[in-house]
Amino acid sequence: MLGIIGMIGMFGGLALLIYLTMRGMNLLITAPLTALLVAIFNGLPIFPQLAEEGAANFLTNYMTGFTGFIASWYLMFLAGAIFGKVMEDSGAADSVSQWIVGKIGMKRAALAVVIACAVLTYGGVSLFVVAFSVYPMALSLFRQADLPRRFIPAALGFGSTTFTMTSAGSPEIQNWIPIEFLKTTPYAGWEVSIFVAIFMMIFGYWWLKKMINKALANGERFVARATDETQETRKDLPNPLLSMIPLAVVLIISFIFHNSLGTSALIIALSGGILATYLINRKYFHNFGKAVGDGAMGAVVAIANTAAVVGFGGVVKATPSFEAAVDVMTGIPGSPLIGGALAVAIIAGLTGSSSGGQAIALPLLAPHYLDLGVNPEALHRTVAISSGSLDSLPQGGYVVTTIRSIAGETHKDAYPAFGALTVVVPILGTVLAVILFSLGL
Template sequence: SLFVVAFSVYPMALSLFKDANLPRRFIPATMAFGSVTFTMTSAGSPEIQNWIPIKYLGTSPFAGWEVSLVVAIFMACFGYWWLKRMIGKAIAKGEKFEERASDPKVKVRDLPHPLTGVLPLLVVLALSFWLHESLAQLALIVALSGGVLTLMLINFQYFHDLSKAVNAGTTGALVAIGNTAAVVGFGSIAKNTEAFQTTVEVMANLPGNELIGAAVAVSVIAGLTGSASGGQAIVLPLIGQHYIDRGVEPEELHRIVAISSGALDSLPHNGYVVTTIRAICHETHKAAYGSVAALTVVVPLIGLAMAIALFSLF
């Protein structure tokens, strides 16, 4: 879950930025880049954006993995370089880390071995790989549940003030649900308008290269609804079988749809963007969204163009 990543990684990111004396307004971009770009849309990812196409295209989570791997490496390297460049420019202008009274306090206590943190992740990946054919999207729920149980078994003796953590987690979950529900509600109303239906029809019937048509359609609808999964769910029933009948390889279409859904979905009104910038990091869109857009909109769009080119050439 993207929100789980945001809530759990923020304290660590805050500590790292503090130690390195880096401007904290780049924390949202850093977290978003690591959770809603190549990690969300690459082959093998347990994120729902990589699994929705399976229902419509009859593929697997590892569809188009060769091109996906190349694109993921590019996005990771280019995005990291761009992030460092933006932070470097900010530091050159005199920006630095600024502490706030609301920052969480880190207590020194016994912690489990760092390698134990990898085991729950491996459980999630293993279960999603073994069960995806028999359980389809339900495999995600089973895999994540397995990861949570593994985490609890390994770290139970290290839990500190569990009830307080549960209360804080519940509050954070409600905030995330509220922000996302508002955006999804807006998208649900918008998609019932005549203008939206006309837009969908135009996007689904673009002339020329089918992969480009699919990419444009999914990207635009994801941007309008503020949801990557929403863009896929609306567009795939319209173009999935139609493009396959025209000779498009299902694996290629799967990967293009997944990558394209993770570009314009990260516009300012996206639920994850709003929650991460304002509710978790306590920043403003004016201060933080520019770097978020660079890493979660521009970088994926470049990666998408690369994926289309590679599929077309090979």
């Protein structure tokens, strides 16, 4: 009976968090409240003083998740937000976007955003950094092309988390976690990975264009806001090719130091991007000091929102019902590829983290499936792709950061397109991967 109540509390808390997020409620309030609901239904003590020494409790587990995320990512968020702001204030973002529009045409502005995100992601730049870095250019592109700005988060997410993040050879952590447990390489299942990546890229972009064209047909256009840095197109823009150098600096530095420094390489890379932007375009700045200050404040809001959701995941993972759910999911009968994909995807949805879904499920799945003789390369690629699906439910940390903190949109406006491209498309990609691997490819 207690197990059923715990499950109701866990999935009910998640459903309530998703509902309140879609309604636009403040995550700093809703995340701890829904986490408290999960804790109560699962019989977790609220305070550490009420629990046995070292035992799980609501306050400790929530704050460990919250503060742990900030401790790991604050400087990266800070550097990423400032980099985006200085690219915007110097006119570098506008310059690059105008050059791209001139080359590929106004109608392909959304494609330019997707490609920019894909290049950075496959180059090893963190998803959060990609969103911070590309957003100023995306805003400028959508403004010039007069496209509804609510599709910017969808373009950012699609270019970052689908056909690049989990593909063979990607330096993103989602492609590297399985290596430890399956003894594979980053290029595991590369033949199938190519097919799946091409499918997700073509189908996803077609869907994005269809949604944008439907909105345009309904009369939607770009609407400027008072918070936008540039209300009118600037005439004194820096050279577009020189303005691309800071982006190249971020890409090159992160690629060089990715293996040796891990995520810390991103701090150096983004700091290098800020310095390069200042040195190359310093005479074009409106107010460099204000751009840095605005970026810093934006970073605080962004990481606080994301950390609030990570704290929710910290409470969920400590509950007995979560352990029971993991046991059920890792014991799914039938094809191990289907079982593995489902387990990783669902756990990623519960924790709001694609890497979390893999890190929790693989230690349990890998030994069992390898003993059954499952092809480790096929399992690697399948769970990698599936991890990038349900992690993008409305309460996911990356989702909240991209839609609310970076783009300033509401979930009601931006999430339908975002969810279609970052949840549905990867699910279809996972199904395709399972089919191709089952056919012996």
